[in-house]
Amino acid sequence: MEIRWLEDFIALARTRHFSRAADEQHVSQPTFSRRIRLLEEEMGATLINRQTLPLSLTAEGEAFLALCEKTTEGVRLTRERIRDISAGHERRISVAAPQSLLAHFFPDWLAINGLEGRMQPDLRATGWAAADYFKALNRGECDLALCYWPLARCDLELDTRTCRYRTVGHERLIAVSAPTSAGTPCFTLPASREAPVPWFAYPRLGLLGAALHTHLARLPEAPGLAVKNQDLYVTSIKELVMLGYGIGWLPERAIRQALYANTLVRAGDTRWDVPLALRLYRHQHHHHAELDTIWNALPQASPPP
Known part of the structure; x- marks a missing residue:
């Protein structure tokens, strides 16, 4: 044949x-x-x-x-x-990742591990849904997929059986609000069902959305929330929150400077924080020398304190 x-x-x-x-x-x-x-x-x-x-x-x-x-x-x-x-070209590893990780994790992680020049982001992936990363790995359209991953058990409609992963970092989603002139949050948690807090959510079938919904469902005190909009992009939600339209759960790395400058403030205490892992996935049957060399040398991230 x-x-x-x-x-x-x-x-x-x-x-x-x-x-x-x-x-x-x-x-x-x-x-x-x-x-x-x-x-x-x-x-x-x-x-x-x-x-x-x-x-x-x-x-x-x-x-x-x-x-x-x-x-x-x-x-x-x-x-x-x-x-x-x-042709003698060193093959660069393509990495699919959401925009927030490309901006606030990927460059530092490359530098720490001495991987500058050996990996390149697949910029098509910044708006992908969770399932798209694993479809791309299965089809050989990217070498690696970097994604947020819930630490709590979630019902995820994802087929990861053909993939392997390394935990390369940790993150947490923090509920934040724009501040008042006095520096206090415009919106606070918890809120009542009668006077719910406006909320900018992630799609529930996405990794961030699944992690957040699972965390909120397990809290003894249910928050009063009114969804104003859903968005895959952390940056879009961040902008709307900073404009004072509601609250959002945002990755700590993406808002660290805003929290320090007090242009964003916590909307609640740490019980509302959602712990996440940062996982790097590869297809278990796709091999080439550069990918295997890098994968075998990657350290596993230590658990968060």
């Missing part, structure tokens, strides 16, 4: 037409049809339903298509890596 046969099958699944698929693959239709027949003989199953117009895939064909797409993408990425090695 040849890789180009798998590419033929992908083209046929996309066009649902033998002649158009053959044209895309720059071969004659008889040659193309013969390759598809050879694929079916090799797999021992009928992959194409030729009785429908347009053509359709059988159940076996749908399963085989998923294999074709995964295999051809793996070959494409490997070819790129081999070209880089042949």
Whole structure:
């Protein structure tokens, strides 16, 4: 079985037409049809339903298509890596991470571990939802994923079975408010259900949202909160809180200077703080020399005091 046969099958699944698929693959239709027949003989199953117009895939064909797409993408990425090695280029590790970690953790972490110049952020990932990081790792679109992770047990709809992780740091979400002219918070916790505090939330299916909702649910005293808006971006929530529109739970690293300058103040005591781990994930089956070298040398972060 040849890789180009798998590419033929992908083209046929996309066009649902033998002649158009053959044209895309720059071969004659008889040659193309013969390759598809050879694929079916090799797999021992009928992959194409030729009785429908347009053509359709059988159940076996749908399963085989998923294999074709995964295999051809793996070959494409490997070819790129081999070209880089042949050209003498040191491969830089791509890291997917949310914007707040790229701004307030990643540069210092690189410096501490002597990794400057060996890693580069994947800037497409700054607005990804939690599941997108693990899909990208599975597809080989990034080498590593750096993310916040709840310390408390949460029901997360994430499939991480193909990944491994290292804990590389710790963080906590702090409930903050803009200050009054007297330096006290404009909004305080807890609040009553009759007079709830306006709140800028994270999506509940995200890692920060899941951690926060789980923490609040376990507190004996439920806060009175009224969601004003939901946002994936820490920076967006921070700006709205600083403008005095409500409270938000923000990573301590992202607001350290604002707390020191008193442009943000705590909206409640430390019982409202949400502990987090900072995890670095990789796919357990994706290997190359630079990634394996860096991964094996990474220290595990000590537990927070």
